[in-house]
Amino acid sequence: MSNSMSCFGYCNDCEEIHELPSSLAIPHCHALMAQLSMHKRIDFDVPLEASDPRLSTDMLYSKMRGRMFGILVCEDEHGKEVILRAFSSRHNGVWNVAGWVPPLVxxxxxxxxxxxxxxxxxxxxxxxxxxxxxxxxxxxxxxxxxxxxxxxxxxxxxxYQFHNFNRETRTLEQAFQLKKGIPVGTGDCCAPKLLNYAAIHGLKPLSIAEFFWGKETASGHRIEGNFYASCEEKCQPILGFMLCQGKQVVTD
CATH class of the missing domain: 1.10.287 (Helix Hairpins)
Structure with a gap:
């Protein structure tokens, strides 16, 4: 994964590629990996006795295999750093978990x-x-x-409603820039969740990184602890709109 271009997409409005670097987010991802490894659950912000058994990471090592996790480093209106984290899709059937950004839907x-x-x-x-x-x-x-x-x-x-940093909102069909069928699960990956939350809450995105955690995929293309760019099929066709800041491209 390139540190300078892990999250990007073509924007039909600007007719250019918007991207977000990953370097600032990577150390926070390593810290998250350490927490997942130590606590073996994703609700590690609550005491063990109050944890939800469905939120154990055991399912990531079952036949269901692992999933993607992501970190978005942002800045609020006062210049204070804000760290957001997300997991792709649902975790063992659970959509919303305290401490993680919610789904778009x-x-x-x-x-x-x-x-x-x-x-x-x-x-x-x-x-x-x-x-x-x-x-x-x-x-x-x-x-x-x-x-x-x-x-x-x-x-x-x-x-699904997608927001960008120009305070614009579009449906999935409007935001998806390719003229072909929209894959099932589009909008459920880490990057869309993180960017949508940041846009809604007036946060400036600075850096994003996504990594795989759990049993490697059947194809072996995704391995625990490795970083990967936002997926080409589902994410890149909507990230151009979501990353749009009026032709402002964030760079390292």
């Missing part, structure tokens, strides 16, 4: 949308399982299920 609205969608998807799946494979009706019901699934995904995407 309201978890209750997300879960409710999924549950309503399941009421349409599951009966179709059950029906498809009873039909002769490759029959005309089988193909028709597969197509119907695909349309329903796309509709549910569109409703989920509509729940």
């Amino acid at each position: 309201d978890e209750h609205a997300f879960v409710a949308t999924v549950e309503r969608g399941n009421l349409d998807i599951h009966p179709l799946t059950d029906l498809i399982d009873t039909l002769p494979k490759e029959s005309k009706e089988w193909y028709l019901k597969l197509a119907e299920r695909r349309l329903v699934s796309h509709g549910i995904l569109a409703k989920l995407n509509a729940l």
Whole structure:
């Protein structure tokens, strides 16, 4: 991972790449790694007797494997350093954890949308399982299920609101700069969570770094303790908008 360009994206508005360096954030990431290693849970800000068993790091070494963690170094309006931290997606099903930035989406609205969608998807799946494979009706019901699934995904995407440092807000569809399908989970990674929180709270971003923690991925492409740039598929297409500060690019 390049220290000078770990988080970047093309901005359609400015027609240039906005980026954020990683050097200032890396020592804070090492400190976070030490805390994860020592406490073996992510709610290490509370006493052990008050900890939530779901927030143990044991699940990161299970068949579910590890996940990304990130640190964003910011500056408030008084010039005071502010350190934000995030974990990607959900931790063992938990969306919000004290001491970590929240997700971009309201978890209750997300879960409710999924549950309503399941009421349409599951009966179709059950029906498809009873039909002769490759029959005309089988193909028709597969197509119907695909349309329903796309509709549910569109409703989920509509729940996400992205903010940047120009005090602008856009939907996921508006912020995603590539003219192609939006991958599932876009907006749930560390960088979008961190930048969105900073933008909402009037914090100036200075440096960001993300590292992998837990059992290495099945492909071996991500290994515990290693730093990685924001992902190309989900993050880079939205980071150009999120990092926009009126053509101001932060450099080391």
